[in-house]
Every structure is written in C-alpha cells, then in structure tokens.
Amino acid sequence: MRELLIRDITEHDDNCVRRVPIFSGLTTEQQDLVATVARPQILSAGELVHGAGERTGKMFVVHTGEIKLSRTLPSGRKQLLRVARPGETLGEHAFLTGNSTLEEAEARSQTRLCVFVHDDLTKLIDQYPNIAHRMLRTLGDRLAHTEHRLTLSSQSVDVRIADYLLQQPLIRSGQVTNGIMRVQLPLSKKDIASLLGTTPESLSRALSRLRNKGFLTVDDDIVSLLQPDELEHLITGD
Structure with a gap:
C-alpha cells in the first residue's frame, strides 16, 4: 500500500516536500516517504490558516500560492511580518516550543498547503534528526532577518x-x-x-x-x- 501511495505522489503530484529546505538533506526516496504523511489543505484568498494565539499543533508548507503572516499592534494596526512562498514553511516555532502561534496567517491568493500534524512530524524527526537541525537553521536565518529589520526600524x-x-x-x-x-x-x-x-x-x-x-x-x-x-x-x- 505504501509503495502505491509513493508512486501516486511522485507520478501524479508535484511533491511539495522536494521544495522545502528542511527536507533537502533527505534522499529522494525518503522525501517521498515524508510526503505520504503530508495532508493537503486548499485555501481561498483571504482565508485564514490560523489566527494569532491559536494552538494548531501543525507545521505548514506552502505548495502553491502565498501566505501573509502579520501581527496586530497595540494601536490596532496590522503589520505584515513576512510572506511565505512556495517551498517555505510556517508554524515551526509553535511546533518546537509547544506555544501558541504568534501571528495571524492569511492566504494572499488561492493557496495549497502541505500540513504536518504534531505527532507525524515528531515521528519524522525521530527518524530523520537532520530535519530538526534544518528547522532550527531556518528559524535562525529568519531571526537574523528580523534583527536586521529592527536595526533599520529607527532609520528613515x-x-x-x-x-x-x-x-x-x-x-x-x-x-x-x-x-x-x-x-x-x-x-x-x-x-x-x-x-x-x-x-x-x-x-x-x-x-x-x-x-x-x-x-x-x-x-x-x-x-x-x-x-x-x-x-x-x-x-x-x-
């Protein structure tokens, strides 16, 4: 049954796992196995992936389309933090820390996601520890980018x-x-x-x-x- 599922993914679908840096250290066969636990989710423009403060227990991979991540400031104004594009992920911080989401995630256009629930992703990390290392590297790069923006925030x-x-x-x-x-x-x-x-x-x-x-x-x-x-x-x- 698993072989049939893998063949269906590789022959009839654009495997989203192969686009994602955190899975790039895996072999092609391993990536196809990872793809079998990815759950598809399709969103229309303006539809929320999650709101701020939710406990989703999931990590999301953008397959097609774009997701806007934003926070609502004390003034009530919504500030855009980043736009996740195909191959990029969201939800890693909440997954690694067990905390609720920090931002609202909204589809900018019609978007297809590959969704990994907590238990499935935990099993994958136990089997392929390199995934966790790459998740941390991704978060580190994102933090460095955020710090750069904060440094410039006082500039004109x-x-x-x-x-x-x-x-x-x-x-x-x-x-x-x-x-x-x-x-x-x-x-x-x-x-x-x-x-x-x-x-x-x-x-x-x-x-x-x-x-x-x-x-x-x-x-x-x-x-x-x-x-x-x-x-x-x-x-x-x-």
Whole structure:
C-alpha cells in the first residue's frame, strides 16, 4: 500500500516536500516517504490558516500560492511580518516550543498547503534528526532577518525602502535595458509599507525623493535602480 501511495505522489503530484529546505538533506526516496504523511489543505484568498494565539499543533508548507503572516499592534494596526512562498514553511516555532502561534496567517491568493500534524512530524524527526537541525537553521536565518529589520526600524523610510529594493532579485537578462538593474516589487505598495513599518503615503513620498535624486525610477511594479551604489551609501551612511 505504501509503495502505491509513493508512486501516486511522485507520478501524479508535484511533491511539495522536494521544495522545502528542511527536507533537502533527505534522499529522494525518503522525501517521498515524508510526503505520504503530508495532508493537503486548499485555501481561498483571504482565508485564514490560523489566527494569532491559536494552538494548531501543525507545521505548514506552502505548495502553491502565498501566505501573509502579520501581527496586530497595540494601536490596532496590522503589520505584515513576512510572506511565505512556495517551498517555505510556517508554524515551526509553535511546533518546537509547544506555544501558541504568534501571528495571524492569511492566504494572499488561492493557496495549497502541505500540513504536518504534531505527532507525524515528531515521528519524522525521530527518524530523520537532520530535519530538526534544518528547522532550527531556518528559524535562525529568519531571526537574523528580523534583527536586521529592527536595526533599520529607527532609520528613515528612504533608508528602509533602499534596503528593501537592494534585497530583491534582479530581473533576468532579456528584460534589462542599457545595463540598468531592475527589480519587480513582489507585493503591493500597501503591503510593502506595512512590512517596512510605515504608511503607504510615507512610502510613496520616499520613492519620490529617491526618484528626484536620480537614484531610481518607478513604472508600476518595476523599479529601475539607476544608482545602486548611492542606495547602498544611503543605507551605510558613508
């Protein structure tokens, strides 16, 4: 029966386990075995994976679509923390600590998740301890990124948006003109503003200031970085 299930996953489905860094240390056969305990969940845009403070007892892998993770501030304003994309995970902290979730998780678009319940994931970790090591590494990388954002939180919006733009992947050759570096904004400007801890109006003003200085141009969701060195100098203060 298990062999039939594995064959069905590998032949008729895009195995989500193979996308996930925490499972990358396993062999292909081991990844297929892990996939047999993954439970699919499909969400519509705006539907919640979980609210803040829930005890889900689960870890979620984004198979397709995107999940927004946010917290509600004391002021009542909701701040975006990150967006989990295909191959990324959420719920590791609650799983490892046994605590309730710290943030709300909402589908940004129609999303398919692979869900691992606590007991199944515990058995997998007992069998493949490397999974836990990679989970901790993932959380460590996420913590380092959060600390970097906190360091910049006291800086101007111009500095924060410059740092954000320089972290985005460049549009590949064929879409690059005259050697100008170009990036595509992965989120709406409203969501980017929330992620950077500011308002959409302040973000727009910051982009206008950077454009007036000749550092960049903005065309809808495409930003051309005309002077990336100047953007780096803005961040470092050199």
